[in-house]
Amino acid sequence: MKLDIEVNKPVPFVFKQPLRVFNGSTNVKQAIKTLEAGKPLLISEFYSNGLLLLKAIAVHLKSKRAHTTFQEQRAYRSEFHKLSKLILIQITDHQLTVKKAPSIGWLKKLYSETPNFLLSFVQIQGLNSSWQWYKNGIVIPVLRNKIHPYYGTYFPTRFDHLVLFDQWLSRYEGPKKNAIDLGIGSGVLAFQMLKHGFQKVFGTDTNPNAIVGLTSFIEDTKLSRKIELDFAAFFGKWEHQTELIVFNPPWLPTSQVINNIDEAMYYNDKLFPEFFVEAQKRLLPNGKLVLLFSNLAQISGLTTSHPIVKELAEGGRFQLANYHKKSVKAASDKTKRQQPWRSAETVELWELTLN
Structure with a gap:
């Protein structure tokens, strides 16, 4: 089934003048100065040259700033993004022109009418990783089958x-006719x-890629009769009441304008108040509202406010039925990112009912 929804994808770069080239003989320090001056560089010869330049940028930035706290890591990632997006690579006939480059199916699938264009090297890395996940699938411990x-x-x-959610579901004894999953991802x-x-799950998402991808994944399967999707915010077209509403909202606050993929990670100050107003209308009198959350924002110093605690104290719409939490596993020894706050992080399951 073809949906009339335009997916989000990296926008090709267009340059009228010749680009400066980065290859194996280019001076790396001079290349970084070029990027810091806001001038793009085109990777040539080998795909690995792009990896080399990205690594050099990371070393350069870490030598300039502390890299320990959550806020410092955020600042580092912002600066890294600013420079790395200026590293470009050429695509011709939906293939990367450099040697020893990966074959990425998204280039033809997402850009069927544009065979020749430029993207940033980090965008290509993202497309490549995503293609491997999509093609090979990902194992999720609580599911029987892989997701793609x-x-x-x-x-x-x-x-x-x-x-935590799977344990809650195993104890749930209420009706199971239908449920609503907001931000289905x-x-x-x-x-x-x-x-x-x-028996049935209604799912919404503001990210068109989620709706297009899930529609493609479930079509021609039994799941297409059990999952119904809507490209919309909050509850979308579903006005009916249900016995279970599930929401795994973003865990971190932001004061910035955010795009669709970031909406899975960051929330603005309107999200929770508007959600609770709408959820009150959609929940059956004996229904359950389940939110999956974390104390990450509090322990990392981003905020002292907890949006669910605030709703229970001030909203007058819901009461707490059950609360469960689970300590987060320590970060892998293999990770290069320091995460000292992880020892204090817990994930939370909030089960609310109507007042």
Whole structure:
């Protein structure tokens, strides 16, 4: 089934003048100065030259600034993004022109009418990683089958909150006629609910890639009769009341304008108040509202406010039925990113009912 929804994808670069080239003989320090001056560089000869330049930028930035706290790491990533997006690579006939480059199916799938263009090297890395996940699938511990996330769609890389939700579902004794999953993403929570006996799940998402990807994934399968999707915010076209509403909202606050993929990670100050108003209308009198959250924003110093605690104290719409939490597993010894706050992080499951 073809959806009349335009997916989000990297926008090709267009330059009228010749670009400066970065290859194996280019002076790396001079190349970084070029990037810091806001001038792009085109990777040539080998794909590995792009990797070399990215590594050099990372070393350069870490030598300039502290890299320990959450805020410092955020500042580093912002500066790294600013410079790395100026590193470009050529695509011709939907293939990378440099030697020893990966073959990326998204280049033809997403740009079928544009065979020749430029993208940033980090965008190509993202497309390549996404293609491998999409093609090979990803194992999620709480599911029987792999998921195949579409490009630009959020999928979990940590599973503590999913385990918490799975344990809650195993204890749930209410009706299982239907449920609503807000921000369905790659469909993990919906698949969990179906695994535990729910007959129908209605899912919404503001990310077109999530809707297009899930539609493609479930079409021509039994899942297409059990999952119904809507490209919309909050509850979209569904006005009916339900016995279960599930929401795994973003865990970090932001004061900036955010794009669709970032909406899976960051929330603005309107998200939770508007959600709780709409959720009150959609929940059956004896229904359950389940939110999966984390204390990450509090322990990392981004805010002292907890949006669910605030709603319970001030909203007058819901009351707490159950609360469960689980300590987050320590970061892998293999990770290069320092995360000292992880020892204090917990994921949370909030079960609310109507007042």
